[in-house]
Amino acid sequence: MRRYALKRVILGIITVIIVSMIIFVASRLSGDVTYLLLPQDATKEEVGRLRAKLGLDKPLPFQYLYFLKDAVRGNFGKSYRYTNREAMEIILERLPATAELAFAAFLMSVICGLLLGVLSATKRDNFLDTLGKTFALIGQAMPGFWLGVMAILIFSVKLGWLPTSGRGNISHLIMPSISIAWFSIASILRITRSTMLDVLDSEYIKTARLKGNSELIVIWKHALRNALIPVLAMSGIQLAHLLGGVVIAETIFSWPGLGSLILEGIYSRDYALVQAGVFVISIIFITCNLAVDLIYGVIDPRIRYD
Amino acid sequence: MDSKKMAEKLAVALLVILMATMFMPVCGEAAFSRNLVIGYEGDPDTLDMCSTRHAPTAIPIAANVMERLFQITTDGETVPGLASWTIAPDKMSIDFKLRKGVKFHSGDSLTTKDVIFSYKRILEKTTATGFRWVKDIEIIDDMNFRVLFKQPDVLFLKDRSFFIGSKSYFDRVGEAEFNKKVVGTGPYRVINWRAAEFVELERFDDYWGEKPEIKNVRLHFIKEGTTRISMLKAGEADMITSVPYAMVKDLERSGFKTIKLAAHPTTQVQFQFMNPNVPWHDKRVRLAIAHAIDGDAIVKSLLHGIPARVWLSPWELGYDPSLKLWEYDPKKAKQLLAEAGYAKGFEMPLYYWAGRTTGQKETAEAVALYLKAIGIKCTMIGWEPVKMIESIRIKWHNNPEAVHVGVATPPIAHQTDPVYGFRTSYYSESTISLYNNPEFDKIYLKASQEFDDAKRAELIKQGMRIIADDVATIPIWANVSVYALKKDIDFTPTLRAMDALVLVKDIKIRP
Numbered sequence: 001m002r003r004y005a006l007k008r009v010i011l012g013i014i015t016v017i018i019v020s021m022i023i024f025v026a027s028r029l030s031g032d033v034t035y036l037l038l039p040q041d042a043t044k045e046e047v048g049r050l051r052a053k054l055g056l057d058k059p060l061p062f063q064y065l066y067f068l069k070d071a072v073r074g075n076f077g078k079s080y081r082y083t084n085r086e087a088m089e090i091i092l093e094r095l096p097a098t099a100e101l102a103f104a105a106f107l108m109s110v111i112c113g114l115l116l117g118v119l120s121a122t123k124r125d126n127f128l129d130t131l132g133k134t135f136a137l138i139g140q141a142m143p144g145f146w147l148g149v150m151a152i153l154i155f156s157v158k159l160g161w162l163p164t165s166g167r168g169n170i171s172h173l174i175m176p177s178i179s180i181a182w183f184s185i186a187s188i189l190r191i192t193r194s195t196m197l198d199v200l201d202s203e204y205i206k207t208a209r210l211k212g213n214s215e216l217i218v219i220w221k222h223a224l225r226n227a228l229i230p231v232l233a234m235s236g237i238q239l240a241h242l243l244g245g246v247v248i249a250e251t252i253f254s255w256p257g258l259g260s261l262i263l264e265g266i267y268s269r270d271y272a273l274v275q276a277g278v279f280v281i282s283i284i285f286i287t288c289n290l291a292v293d294l295i296y297g298v299i300d301p302r303i304r305y306d
Numbered sequence: 307m308d309s310k311k312m313a314e315k316l317a318v319a320l321l322v323i324l325m326a327t328m329f330m331p332v333c334g335e336a337a338f339s340r341n342l343v344i345g346y347e348g349d350p351d352t353l354d355m356c357s358t359r360h361a362p363t364a365i366p367i368a369a370n371v372m373e374r375l376f377q378i379t380t381d382g383e384t385v386p387g388l389a390s391w392t393i394a395p396d397k398m399s400i401d402f403k404l405r406k407g408v409k410f411h412s413g414d415s416l417t418t419k420d421v422i423f424s425y426k427r428i429l430e431k432t433t434a435t436g437f438r439w440v441k442d443i444e445i446i447d448d449m450n451f452r453v454l455f456k457q458p459d460v461l462f463l464k465d466r467s468f469f470i471g472s473k474s475y476f477d478r479v480g481e482a483e484f485n486k487k488v489v490g491t492g493p494y495r496v497i498n499w500r501a502a503e504f505v506e507l508e509r510f511d512d513y514w515g516e517k518p519e520i521k522n523v524r525l526h527f528i529k530e531g532t533t534r535i536s537m538l539k540a541g542e543a544d545m546i547t548s549v550p551y552a553m554v555k556d557l558e559r560s561g562f563k564t565i566k567l568a569a570h571p572t573t574q575v576q577f578q579f580m581n582p583n584v585p586w587h588d589k590r591v592r593l594a595i596a597h598a599i600d601g602d603a604i605v606k607s608l609l610h611g612i613p614a615r616v617w618l619s620p621w622e623l624g625y626d627p628s629l630k631l632w633e634y635d636p637k638k639a640k641q642l643l644a645e646a647g648y649a650k651g652f653e654m655p656l657y658y659w660a661g662r663t664t665g666q667k668e669t670a671e672a673v674a675l676y677l678k679a680i681g682i683k684c685t686m687i688g689w690e691p692v693k694m695i696e697s698i699r700i701k702w703h704n705n706p707e708a709v710h711v712g713v714a715t716p717p718i719a720h721q722t723d724p725v726y727g728f729r730t731s732y733y734s735e736s737t738i739s740l741y742n743n744p745e746f747d748k749i750y751l752k753a754s755q756e757f758d759d760a761k762r763a764e765l766i767k768q769g770m771r772i773i774a775d776d777v778a779t780i781p782i783w784a785n786v787s788v789y790a791l792k793k794d795i796d797f798t799p800t801l802r803a804m805d806a807l808v809l810v811k812d813i814k815i816r817p
Contacts, residue, residue, distance in 0.1 A: 031692030037359070039435050040695055040738045041730040050433060082351040082501075083359050083485065084431060094502070149532055156540045164536045165528060166503060254528045256502035264349070267661075268360070269692065 008293050012286040019282040020071070023275055024064050032056070033269040037080055054080075067275070076279070077272035081265060087272035091258065091280050097167055098246055098257035104177040105242050109184035110235055114224075116185070117192025117231075121200065122219055132189060139186025144245050148179035148252040165254035176253040180245040184238040191234045195227040202226075229300055236292035240285060341522035342815070345534040345546035346808060349502050349527040353488040355469035356424045357431035365805045366547075367525055368469070370507055371411075372490030375402065375467040377515075380798045380812060381621065384464050387515075388416065388491060393757055397458035404449045408514045411495035412475040418451045423473035436466035458755045460762065465722040493518050493811045502527055507810065518811035525808070535790070538562060544795055544815075547808060549788040551610040551664075563791045567799040568614045569806040570785030571717035571727070573669050575599070577778060578702050578710040578740040585652045586711060592777035593632075594642035598680045600634040601782045604672050609665055613783035617770060618719050623759060624766025629774060631781060639680045651681025657712035660688035669782060670713040698738050710740065719784050722802060724766045725753050732773060741779075746772045 034050045035042075051057045055066065070077065076087045120132030155175060156164040162171050199205060200223055208222045209215075247259030258277060265273035348363030355372045358364040377387035389402040408416040425443050428434050439459040444452045459466070475489045487496050493515065494507040504526045509518060526543070528534045531550040537543040539560065549557060554564055575595065577586050585591045605613050618625045643649060654677075658670035667688060674684040689697070694714075702708040716731030718724050728750045734742040746769060753765035773779060787806035791797055796814040800807040 031690065032696060033692070035692050035695040035699075038433050039730070041736045042433075042435060043438075043737060046433065046435060046438075080359055083354070083357050085485075090501075152533065152536045156542075157536050160540060164540050164542055165533050166526060252530050252533055254503075254526065254530065254533060256500070260502065260529070 004297060005294055008290050012290050015286055016279070016282055020068075020275070020279060021064070023278045024067060024271075025060070027266075027269070027271050027274050028060065028063075031269070033080070033271065036269050071275075071279070076276035079265075079270050079273045081268040081270040081273060087270075087276040088280075090261065090273065091276045094256060094258045094261050095280065097255060098250070098259060100167075101173065101176055101180070101249065101255055101257060102239075102242050102246055104173055105180040105184070105245070106235075106239060108177055109181040109188055109238060109242070112181070113185045113188025114192055114231065117189040118196055118219065118224060120189065121193045121196035124197070132193065136186045136190045136193075139182050139189075142182065144179050144183060145248045145252055147182055148175065148249060151175045151179060152252070165252075167256055172253075176249040176255055179252070180242055180249045183245065184241060187238055187241075188231060188234055192227065192231050195230050196223060199223045199227045225299065229296065232292060232295060232299065236289055239288050243281060243285065342520050342524070342545070342810070342813065343537075343543045344523065344525045344808065345528045345537045345543040346525045347527075347529060347531070347534065347548040349529065350505075351501075352485045353496060353499060353505065354471060354485050356427040356471045357485065359432060362805060365802070366808045367505065368488070368490075369492070369802070369807050370494040370810050371488055371492045371496055372469040372471065373492050374469055376463060378800060378802050380800050388470060391463065397455075397755065397757060399452050399454045400462065401446075401450065401452050404451075405514060406449070408491050409512045410472040410475060410489050410491055411510055412472055412478075412489045414472050414474040416470065416472075416491060417448045418445045419448075419473045420470050421445075421451055423476065424468060424470045427471065428468055436468065458757075460754055460757055461723055461726055465726060494523070516811075519814050520810055523810050523813075538790055538792075545789060545791040545797065545813070547787065547789055547806070549790045551612045551788070554610060554612060554788055554790075557790045561793060563793055563795070565789045565791070565797060565799060566612065567787045567789070567801060567806050568616070568619050568784050569720055569787045569799075569801045570804060571715040571721070572616070572719050572781040572784040573666060573713060573715050574782055575673060575780040576712050576714050576716060576740060578705075578708045579778070580704070580706045580742055581708055582706075584654075584709055585646070585648055586654070588646045589777060590642045590646040591648060592780075594639040594646070594680065595677060595682070596632040596639075596777055596780045597635045597642065598639035598682075599673055599676045599780065599782065601631065602634065604669060605783050608668050608672060609783060612788065613665075613786050615781070616719060616784055617774070617781060618724060619784075622719065622724060624724050624763045624770065626767045626770060629767075629770055636676075636680060643680060643682075648681075651683065653683045653685065654711055655687055655709060656684040657687045657689060657694070657710065657714075659691055659694055659714060661690055664785070665783075666713060666715075673713060673782075695738065698740065702740055703737060704734060704739070704742060708740075712740075713782075715785075716740075716779065717804065718770075719781075720801065720804065723762075724770070725750070725762065728766075728769055729754065732769075732778070741773070741776075743772060743776060743778075 034047050034056065038046055038050060055063060074088065078084055079087045079090055082090050116132050116135065120129045123129050152164050152175065155162045162175055166172055205218060205223055208218045246257060247263055249255060250257045250260040258281065262274060262277040265277060346367060348366065350358070350364035350367055351360050352358050353364060353368040353371055355361070355364060355368050373388055375387060375389045377385050379385060388408060389404050392401045394400065404416055404418065410416065422443060422445060429437065439456050441454040441456045444454065446452060453462070470491065472489050476484050486499060491514070493510055493513045495510045497506040497508050499505040504524055506522070506524045509521045526537070528537065531548065531553065534546040535549065535553055535557065538546050549564065558564055577592055579587050579592065581587060586595070601615055605611060605615060615631060617629050617631065643651070656670055656674055659666055670686060674686055677684055702710045716727060718727035718731070721727050730736050731739055732741045732746060733739055733750045734747050749765055749769045749772065753762050753769065756762040756765060787799070789797060789799060794816045796816060798812045800809050800812065
């Protein structure tokens with residue numbers, strides 16, 4: 001188990017380095033940022049001076065080396081867009097908001113997805129199952145941003161139950177997290193349902209039932225644990241989807257998070273901000289994947305002895 | 307049995323309390339709203355105008371907190387504010403005298419120390435291109451200073467006079483706090499600023515000027531247009547900025563007031579016609595294109611009839627009512643093309659700025675269709691701003707071999723002064739100009755040194771005439787900022803150099 005874990009961690013670190021390289025080059029491919037920072041009619045001297053000030057007059061590999069040297073020390077440079085502030089400082093300031101939203105959405109999708117999936121599988125072909133299947137279909141077909149806009153229209157404008165936007169208390173969290181979680185709930189529901197159906201058909205479930213266990217124990221202990229591996233894998237993928245969905249929800253609901261910040265950074269070619277942001281997100285992402293990998297090992301002994 | 311029922315009741319009660327606490331702050335906000343809540347589309351990086359890197363999103367709000375050396379009225383006129391001025395006879399310097407008794411929100415008094423501090427801060431923290439023609443600033447005494455120029459700059463007073471921050475306050479609190487809780491001399495002071503969320507302002511009772519009516523205001527930073535509209539409809543906001551055109555009619559029908567302010571440059575078809583080998587080198591071809599495009603229909607069908615169709619708006623310096631846009635006349639267009647020897651048409655690239663500018667791509671597509679109708683086949687090329695600016699500077703500017711026609715927004719209309727647009731987009735030596743006419747250059751150079759408004763207006767008229775006679779550009783529509791407000795609120799918007807300001811002092815609540 002320890003070797004398995006170590007291997008995963010090292011792979012994770014390598015991925016972070018590769019990601020940093022890709023984002024470094026990609027953010028610089030789209031043109032010279034000095035043209036965006038200066039008024040369009042800037043003189044050649046003004047352009048030259050700014051490029052030198054930003055270190056953009058050096059060849060790309062050197063720029064990357066300087067970046068790496070500073071990044072190792074945790075210094076990701078100053079943001080251009082957000083007035084001379086440390087990029088990492090701004091990112092970390094916004095991180096809690098995104099974490100809150102993503103966590104709420106993730107929790108919601110795993111709990112609802114599992115619950116509905118198991119119910120749908122055990123009450124096959126009755127009302128609950130149809131409901132679950134319909135939900136899965138709609139959930140996967142409906143874009144999150146549309147759902148968000150509709151939710152605002154109904155619950156804020158028409159009914160006045162929830163605030164339209166902003167971050168504050170739980171009432172602010174409800175609509176954005178549902179609009180992000182919606183798709184994931186549907187995916188987890190579908191995969192839970194199908195693996196549960198497989199597992200419920202197997203011999204050992206029959207044995208478990210014959211032993212006189214209550215239906216509750218058979219389903220939630222014997223069957224679900226065996227059905228969990230694909231569900232877990234799916235949850236890992238959904239986490240990626242959630243992080244992506246956060247960007248849209250943050251924009252629609254004016255949630256002061258990382259996603260909308262990085263988007264703004266990309267628009268204004270704020271290299272430092274984008275690099276720091278993508279670095280943080282990739283670390284989160286890789287950590288989550290790592291956690292999923294390690295949990296596999298806990299749930300399924302066969303994996304850890306490979 | 308009883309205890310079970312008791313527990314149930316307790317649970318219900320708990321649930322009710324929980325729900326109540328969840329929704330309570332929302333109700334609280336509604337009570338706050340009479341102190342005015344505004345949904346604003348930008349998210350300023352800071353309200354400190356001496357260090358902002360993204361002035362267009364910061365100025366509209368920051369102008370409540372910090373002030374420039376001069377005030378601009380809602381009619382767009384420049385009047386003395388923090389200082390009055392005297393222009394030297396040779397126009398190479400301007401003497402300023404600060405107003406007495408002006409206080410910063412921190413309690414410090416305004417002196418020339420603050421002017422020098424702000425000047426240096428702008429030089430250090432920003433690209434400071436507004437000071438391109440400033441040689442230095444000299445302090446004469448506590449209340450008097452002199453700005454020395456490398457060359458006369460008529461726009462300094464109107465456009466480039468800078469914002470003043472407090473040196474004493476900066477020395478006391480340091481960089482981080484100064485950025486977060488900006489201190490200026492404006493009618494409103496910052497109570498609480500949260501990046502990407504909101505800023506709360508409160509009336510500054512020691513303000514030197516007229517005391518505004520509204521005491522507290524909270525500006526929410528809401529990027530998404532539909533969300534701003536929902537805020538207004540849900541009663542969370544009293545006023546919102548930048549209503550998407552498609553939603554204006556709907557809001558009006560729902561009983562809200564809208565105010566429109568032509569505050570942005572015009573989307574136009576712009577020619578680089580120096581190259582003798584391109585068909586549009588011939589003026590008749592450019593004129594044919596001008597007559598082939600139905601601008602009114604574009605505005606009506608694509609942009610919900612909202613944008614203005616003008617060379618310059620009537621309140622602008624150098625507005626000439628006799629200078630008209632070209633009529634839509636496809637017959638005449640075809641005839642002109644035939645006269646120029648292109649009866650069968652030709653192929654032409656049509657560049658447009660891809661990205662965030664609303665309606666740009668749609669306009670380019672419509673233009674391409676109108677031109678197809680007279681036989682000109684356009685190849686549409688959409689580029690990101692960075693690539694476009696780079697190409698203009700390197701490939702098309704002053705290049706007699708350039709092949710370029712584009713849908714773009716070179717600024718002339720709705721600036722602090724049309725001379726600004728003359729300089730950036732039409733003066734042949736500007737790095738992004740696509741126009742080259744020595745006669746026009748002469749007029750621009752004269753106008754750029756003419757401090758007398760009436761005389762400059764004459765020069766601007768002449769300059770506009772030359773551009774129009776050359777058909778160097780075909781204005782199609784000028785972007786308009788739309789504000790929407792509750793019925794009982796009055797607001798007079800102010801424009802300053804492309805920025806549609808949200809000055810709270812100009813908002814009134816009717817009883």
